[in-house]
Amino acid sequence: MSTDDLLSKRALINTYLQRKPHYLSALSFVNLFLWKDFFAFDFRIIKESLCVFAKNNMGSFLYFPPLASSPNPEAIKTCFRIMNERNTDKTVTRIENVGIGMTYGSAPEKHEQSLKLKEYCYRTEDIAGLVGNRYKSKRSEYNRFVNVYPSCQFLPYEKSMSGECLKLLRDWTEERGSTGQDDLYNLMLEENITVNKTVFENFELLGMVGRVVKVEGKICAYTFGYPLTKDMFCVVLEVADLSMKGLPTYIFREFCNDAQVRPYKLLNAMDDTGIPNLTATKESFRPVLMVPSYTLRKKTRVPSRHTAIFTAENVVYMER
16 A cells, blocks of 8 residues: 555544544554555455554454444454455464453454553653652753753754654664664564654654754754644654663653643553563653553463453553
8 A cells, every 4th residue: 555545544544533532552543654664554344343454474464453433343253254364374363452442342252352562651741840759860860961961952853854863763773782682672673763764754744743852963862752632642752862861851851841742631652562671761750551452362272361351440540
């Protein structure tokens, strides 16, 4: 599917997404667009539900659950049938990015929901203010950066900055890749470069907000995000010079204070990809919601140890 063909589906996707409340970052047109270089997308209306199939060299899967205002379990049944017909390897057949209450009553005796990861959500005003003892260390990091780099500037991203941002990204990727991580992690880093390039070139077209930090005229960090719902903003990218202490805290706080971000009550900073140091960083900013994402598959004979039942209790509220 060409870029223009995919863009022609934006209104359709947004119409269906607005019919039910959601929190996951993947439930957006922007997220779908950012992965266009990795998947061929197939859009179908099945049982009055919008179904988006994603295909790569491994096979075909449903990118997120069928979207509908009037849920129909038959849509899930039909989607599994279509995927099984397409896939030689039936283990590829699945529905990704399933949020709370999105199985639409699918037969529990036939399907299992496996927990993937949880996304970290914060009150925007908490990060913008960094008020109180729980943010004492973050205020210290922020103030240290400002004191050490008094010439720092927080500026809107412009397309002319793409080359400098790409160089920063490659340096960041090289340093991250040299820490002895496994092959899967290094593959994720390479895929991340492609996603970043897509953002650099299409941020205006997608309605994204992009900002950079300059110190002495040089870009040392950048971040991008997009409105996920009327109340939640999603931060999809953040890259910073790892040698500059306090810079990640500085750009995160400034982004939350930005005029285009501050009006949103909540901020989704996505998941931690299972990386311990990233987990520690995201937890240190005191999330108020941990929103789980599940994968739905045909039930196997051996139940998954992560099998979950979709109830409101699966959303972990972390009030501190």
